[in-house]
């Protein structure tokens with residue numbers, strides 16, 4: 401792994417991802433999460449500041465060992481035991497239907513084969529489980545979206561594989577998720593190129609009927 405990816409990027413990531421608006425979105429997403437939970441792309445562990453302190457068993461993974469050191473520091477202050485591992489979200493070492501909840505916060509932008517990762521998330525999620533996500537992605541305004549397409553090659557280099565222009569809802573639907581409980585919005589205080597958010601609670605299309 402290159403020096404930038406392993407040492408420089410984790411430091412930048414930790415600073416950038418503590419933006420107050422992003423922290424607020426983490427809290428909104430994760431309030432009340434319970435059960436067997438898997439987080440993909442755990443990064444520097446900033447979601448430990450937003451998870452409840454009881455009622456969940458957390459498994460956390462990230463492919464970049466450079467971010468793990470910072471994550472471990474945060475985990476020391478988190479009251480629950482967490483299974484934390486360096487693993488690739490494109491190939492999960494868990495049995496089918498192992499988790500009540502899978503969490504992703506600003507990670508689907510960066511996974512190279514995102515369709516494969518979503519297929520894995522779908523597989524390890526229980527039929528009545530929930531995929532909780534907040535992601536930045538393709539803007540609803542066509543002019544901004546064109547700039548996102550143009551600048552994604554540069555962003556991929558600076559942001560360790562991050563795409564500006566992924567249509568997260570479309571990817572989720574293609575992977576067999578129901579996205580009816582999701583919203584898109586421009587997050588105030590963030591640049592338009594990064595600030596168009598997809599937030600939701602997706603369920604498997606084959607999930608049991610809701611009463």
Ligand SMILES: C[S@@+](CC[C@H](N)C(=O)[O-])C[C@H]1O[C@@H](n2cnc3c(N)ncnc32)[C@H](O)[C@@H]1O
Nearest residue numbers: 417441443462463464488489505506507510511
């Ligand atoms: C923009 S960061 C977000 C980090 C964290 N989720 C947060 O909210 O602060 C994207 C993260 O996805 C991780 N990532 C990229 N590709 C991955 C993969 N194939 N499997 C697991 N994690 C991956 C990166 O290493 C990075 O930590």
